[in-house]
Every structure is written in C-alpha cells, then in structure tokens.
Amino acid sequence: MAPKIAVLTSGGDAPGMNPAIRAVVRRGLSKGYRVVGIQRGYAGLLSKQFTELEIGSVADIIHRGGTMLLTARAPGMFQPENQDQAADNLKAEDIEGLVIIGGGGSFRGAITLEERGIKTICIPGTIDNDITGTEVTIGFDTAVNTILSAVNKLRDTATSHERIFILEVMGRDYGYLALAAGLACGAESIIVPEIEYDLDEVSGRLLRGINRQKAHSIILVAEGAADVYEIKKEIRDRIDAEIRVTVLGHIQRGGSPSAVDRLLGSRMGAAAVDLLQEGKSALFTAIREEKIKALPVKDCFDAASPFPEDLYHLAHDLSQ
Ligand code: F6P
Numbered sequence: 001m002a003p004k005i006a007v008l009t010s011g012g013d014a015p016g017m018n019p020a021i022r023a024v025v026r027r028g029l030s031k032g033y034r035v036v037g038i039q040r041g042y043a044g045l046l047s048k049q050f051t052e053l054e055i056g057s058v059a060d061i062i063h064r065g066g067t068m069l070l071t072a073r074a075p076g077m078f079q080p081e082n083q084d085q086a087a088d089n090l091k092a093e094d095i096e097g098l099v100i101i102g103g104g105g106s107f108r109g110a111i112t113l114e115e116r117g118i119k120t121i122c123i124p125g126t127i128d129n130d131i132t133g134t135e136v137t138i139g140f141d142t143a144v145n146t147i148l149s150a151v152n153k154l155r156d157t158a159t160s161h162e163r164i165f166i167l168e169v170m171g172r173d174y175g176y177l178a179l180a181a182g183l184a185c186g187a188e189s190i191i192v193p194e195i196e197y198d199l200d201e202v203s204g205r206l207l208r209g210i211n212r213q214k215a216h217s218i219i220l221v222a223e224g225a226a227d228v229y230e231i232k233k234e235i236r237d238r239i240d241a242e243i244r245v246t247v248l249g250h251i252q253r254g255g256s257p258s259a260v261d262r263l264l265g266s267r268m269g270a271a272a273v274d275l276l277q278e279g280k281s282a283l284f285t286a287i288r289e290e291k292i293k294a295l296p297v298k299d300c301f302d303a304a305s306p307f308p309e310d311l312y313h314l315a316h317d318l319s320q
Pocket residue numbers: 012073103126127128170171172223253
C-alpha cells in the first residue's frame with residue numbers, strides 16, 4: 001500500500017493557495033504517495049473531513065482564488081485534548097505527513113502535531129506577508145495588485161472631485177501590505193503600525209499638494225495602525241479639504257492569483273512534498289533570493305517580522 005500524506009489550508013484564505021494544493025497533490029502522486037485533502041483546515045481535521053485526491057481533483061484550479069479545500073479559523077486547536085484528537089485522526093488514517101498551508105496561527109498547529117508524532121511541513125499562505133524568514137508569502141503579491149487596481153479607480157473619482165481619499169487596507173497588526181501598495185501606487189502618505197505617524201506632517205504634505213494645484217491625494221492606512229474615520233476627522237480639523245474614506249476589506253483576499261503567487265505556490269507545494277519524502281518535519285518553505293529554503297517553524301515565532309523601513313522612507317521621499 002502506498003504511503004499517505006495529507007494537505008490542508010487554514011486561517012484566512014490567500015490567492016495562490018490553490019496552485020500550492022495542486023502542486024502538493026501532483027508532486028505527491030508522482031512520488032508514489034496517496035494524497036488526502038482535509039477540508040476546512042484544523043476544524044476538518046478534528047471532524048475527519050478527509051477526501052482522497054487524484055490527479056484530476058486539482059484540475060482547473062491554478063487560476064482560481066480562495067482554496068478548493070475550504071478553510072476555517074479553528075481556536076479549538078489551542079486545546080491539548082483537541083491536539084491529541086487531531087494527531088489520532090491522522091494516525092487512524094495512516095497519514096504519515098501533513099502539509100499545512102496558512103499563516104502564523106496555522107503554523108502553531110504544526111508544532112503541536114509534530115510533538116505528537118506527525119511529520120509536518122508548512123507553507124506560508126497569507127496576504128499579510130508577516131512570516132519571519134520568508135521574503136514573501138503566498139497571496140501577498142495578488143493582494144498588492146488588488147489594492148493598486150482599487151487605487152487606480154479611486155484616483156479617477158478623486159481627481160474629478162479634487163478630493164483626498166483615505167484607503168484602509170488589511171494586514172492585521174502588520175503594515176507591509178499597506179507599505180508595498182503605497183509605494184507602488186505613489187500614495188501621498190502611508191500609515192502603518194510600525195512607524196509613529198504625525199498628522200501635522202501628513203496634513204502639511206496634503207496642504208502643499210493642494211497649494212500647487214494637485215488634483216487629489218491618497219493616504220494608505222494599514223488596518224492595524226489607526227481608525228481611518230478618526231484620521232479623517234483629525235485631518236479635517238487641520239485643513240479645509242474634502243476627504244472620503246474607503247475600507248477595501250475582503251476584496252483583498254479574493255481574485256485570480258498573480259503569476260508571482262502561482263509560481264510561489266507551485267514551487268513551495270512541490271518543495272513541501274520533497275521535504276516530507278526526505279523525512280523532514282516541523283519546517284516551513286521560505287523564499288530567499290529566489291531560492292526555496294526550508295526553515296524551522298519554531299524560528300518564525302521568535303522574532304517579529306522585520307519591517308522594511310527603507311521602503312517606507314523611499315515611499316515618503318518619492319511622493320510629495
Ligand atoms: O490574515 C489575513 C487577514 O485578511 C488579515 O489581513 C485580516 O486582519 C484578517 O485576515 C481578517 O480575518 P477574517 O477574514 O477572519 O475577518
């Protein structure tokens with residue numbers, strides 16, 4: 001009987017998860033494994049939502065956002081009795097290795113399963129790009145592009161009305177998504193949790209723009225940094241301008257994965273299977289200088305993701 005491995009997606013979905021699932025399944029089959037898909041993340045692991053996947057099960061998904069395996073947040077996985085149950089459910093199915101695609105919270109589940117004798121390999125899939133050790137996570141690039149497309153549209157209406165727009169983007173407690181999108185769209189100001197902001201300075205920049213007949217301005221705010229409606233009020237107290245707020249929300253999590261995310265998902269999915277075959281465990285796939293590396297999962301909790309302050313200052317210098 002061929003050995004079995006399984007794959008699940010957990011936490012918030014991210015464009016590129018499907019290419020990663022496809023790669024796990026197809027690489028797994030080509031290496032002689034049977035591959036089981038676990039639906040609804042750890043919740044499905046606890047309630048045994050297992051389906052065997054064949055080569056055709058992952059056809060026609062490489063271009064689709066979301067995750068064909070469905071996902072869920074499963075706070076129950078923090079309880080030791082559930083962690084025991086999850087490991088027992090895998091052992092009862094003779095599943096020797098598990099690929100977990102998700103963010104930092106999902107990685108914690110991998111450690112608990114590893115401690116219970118299950119080999120685990122994690123793949124970073126989150127639009128937040130907040131996993132220490134990898135330069136980028138699956139889903140980040142697509143989400144940045146989604147924000148750019150939204151800003152392009154906002155600029156049309158902002159220019160027509162000569163307004164200032166404040167745009168809130170996701171990222172949880174981390175500002176990298178706002179920073180990357182802000183630099184790429186030439187936002188006039190970027191507000192992130194990692195860097196103290198000064199609304200006198202932000203308002204001064206806006207005013208200078210207005211005084212030189214600038215048609216509009218965009219302020220990009222990371223959701224973890226500040227309340228966008230409060231920022232609007234504070235700026236209105238300082239300058240006389242029309243300001244509108246847009247909260248982009250879950251639009252950022254959807255959409256067909258970009259080429260970058262398809263490549264990343266495909267490479268990391270295949271690498272995860274290779275690592276399981278080599279008998280490795282408790283590692284996650286990371287990309288550094290164009291190469292896929294395997295790093296200990298526990299190390300990604302040790303340090304906060306380094307925030308690229310140089311990019312922040314570059315964005316600040318380039319948009320006046
Ligand atoms: O972690 C991804 C993310 O989209 C964050 O940016 C955001 O704060 C959170 O998930 C939203 O979670 P939910 O979809 O559970 O509301």
